[in-house]
Amino acid sequence: MTDIKFENAPDGTPIAYRHDGRDDLGRCGFVWLGGYKSDMEGSKAGALAALARETRRPGLRFDYSGHGASGGLFVDGTISKWLEQSVHMVLTHGRGPRILVGSSMGGWLALLLYRQLRLRHPAAAQNIKGIVLLAPAADMTEDLMWDEFPDAVRKELNDKGVWLRPSAYGEPYTITRRLIEDGRRHLLLNQGLDVACPVCILQGDEDTDVPATHAVKVFGALRGPDVTLTLIKGGDHRLSTPGNLALLRDTVLRLAERSEGIGA
Structure with missing residues (x-):
């Protein structure tokens, strides 16, 4: 296990991160982007870190503000803030060829990061050699939250600015009006996104948090020469069974090796 290090985000918030594997061989590595209220110590992040060490490839994982070991309060988080931190971490600690892996x-955030790199940092965008998405919750603040909330929840958000959403995975999810409103600045499914690199979507067919129908919507919104969707029978939102983790590792490694001309 590598030591936790800290990098100050543009707003000064200390962001916790780990470097896994090796970064001195010029090989295609991995960048992990975790989910809402998750952290870089989860099973999928750990599987990716182990893959980086085993294959001697660079791996980067980090916690957004308000998550895991990073500073800041979770309730202050927004898509804009977490995206800014992700861009900063990739530009600072994820240079060279990389596969983005977002859960x-x-x-x-992986798709928003890729779009922002193409717009503002084209040289860095060229280093993104592939994107792997696990149950991608693109536009989640609108499609999976606001549009699905009953009127009573919308009223509570408007009146109090916060709602505690029950979770099957532990503590309730704190959802703020600020998060919902900020998320509208980053919606991308209706306009779509051009992707020049391969994109692999892994989706469980029994996911109740991000339904398979939403993954199909993400699939349809991506315009590129190589976009695939794999539907996993019996898979839930976590996709963390041994078989799920093996599929994740195989998918990520295949894209990295393909970028190097191995097994292409």
Whole structure:
């Protein structure tokens, strides 16, 4: 296990991160983007870190503000803030060829990150050799939250600015009006997104948090020469069974090796 290090985000918030594997061989590595209220110590992030070490490739994982070991308060988080931190971490600690791997909300951030790099940092965008999305929750604040909330929840958000959403995975999810309103600045499914690199979507057919129908919507919104969707029988939102993790590792490694001309 590598030591936790800290990098100050543009707003000064300390962001916790780990470097896994090796970064001195010029090989295609991995960047992990976690989900809403998750952290870089989860099973999928750990599987990716182990893959980086085993294959001697660079791996980067980090916690957004208000998550895991990073500073800041979770209730102050927005898509804009977490995206800014993600861009900063990739530009600062994820240079060279990389595969972006995003889970749930991290899938949305991976796509937003890729779009922002293409617009503002084209040289860095060229280094993104592939994107792997697990149950991608693109546009989640609108499609999976606001549009699905009953009137009583919308009223509570408007009146109090916060709602505690029950979770099957532990503590309730704190959802703020600020998060919902900020998310509208980053919606991308209706306009779509051009992707020049391969994109692989992994989706469980029994996911109740990000339904398979939403993954199909994400699939349809991506315009590129190589976009695939794999539907996993019996898969839930976590996709963390041994078989799920093996599929994740195989998918990510295949894209990295393909970028190097191995097994292409």
